[in-house]
Amino acid sequence: MKRLLPFILLVFLVFSCKSKKNYTNKKKQSHTVKVNTTAKPTEEAETIVKFAKKFEGTRYKYGGTTKRGMDCSGLIYTSFKEHDISLPRTTSGLKSTGDWIDVKEVNVGDLLFFATKKNNRNVNHVGIVTNVRTGNVEFIHASSSKGVTISSLAEKYWYFAFVQARRVL
Numbered sequence: 001m002k003r004l005l006p007f008i009l010l011v012f013l014v015f016s017c018k019s020k021k022n023y024t025n026k027k028k029q030s031h032t033v034k035v036n037t038t039a040k041p042t043e044e045a046e047t048i049v050k051f052a053k054k055f056e057g058t059r060y061k062y063g064g065t066t067k068r069g070m071d072c073s074g075l076i077y078t079s080f081k082e083h084d085i086s087l088p089r090t091t092s093g094l095k096s097t098g099d100w101i102d103v104k105e106v107n108v109g110d111l112l113f114f115a116t117k118k119n120n121r122n123v124n125h126v127g128i129v130t131n132v133r134t135g136n137v138e139f140i141h142a143s144s145s146k147g148v149t150i151s152s153l154a155e156k157y158w159y160f161a162f163v164q165a166r167r168v169l
Helices: 004-016 043-053 072-081 156-161
Strands: 099-101 111-114 125-133 136-143 147-152 162-167
Touching: 043 072, 043 125, 043 136, 072 125, 072 136, 156 162
Parallel strands: none
Antiparallel strands: 099 162, 111 125, 111 162, 125 136, 136 147
16 A cells, blocks of 8 residues: 555646646737838937937836936936926826827827726826837836836737827927
C-alpha cells in the first residue's frame, strides 16, 4: 500500500496538469480609429509635442510639473506654458478649454480626454496628440502606473476610456 500511494499521487498530478487554458493578450487587441490624416500639424504644435516628449520616462507624481515627477494635467500645463500658452492647471479646467473637435479631426497638439474610473464617464485624464496616422492616434500622457509615456488610442483600454478631443491652438 505504501508503494501504491506515490504512484497514485504521480498519476493525479499528471492528469491534473493536462488542462490548459488559452489566454489572449488583451493589450494586443486594438481598434481602428478613423482619422483624417491629410491635415499637416502646425509648427507650434510640433514644438510643444517635442518639448513634452522630453519628459518621457518621468515618474508620476500627483500635482507634479517637473522632471522629478508629473501628473497628466501637469504635463499639458508645463508643455504649453514653455511656449507662452496659458492653460488651466487641472484636468477639470482643461476639459472645457478650447474648441471641441471630432476624434476624426484630431491633429498633433490637440488634447484627448479620458474617463478612467470604472462605471464613471467623468473626465479625469488628459494627453496630448503626438502622432496621427490612418487608423491610429498616439498621445503622450502621465500614467499613474507608467509615468510619462506614449500610448495609442487604438489600445482597447484607451479606446473605451476616450471621452472627447479639444483643440487649444
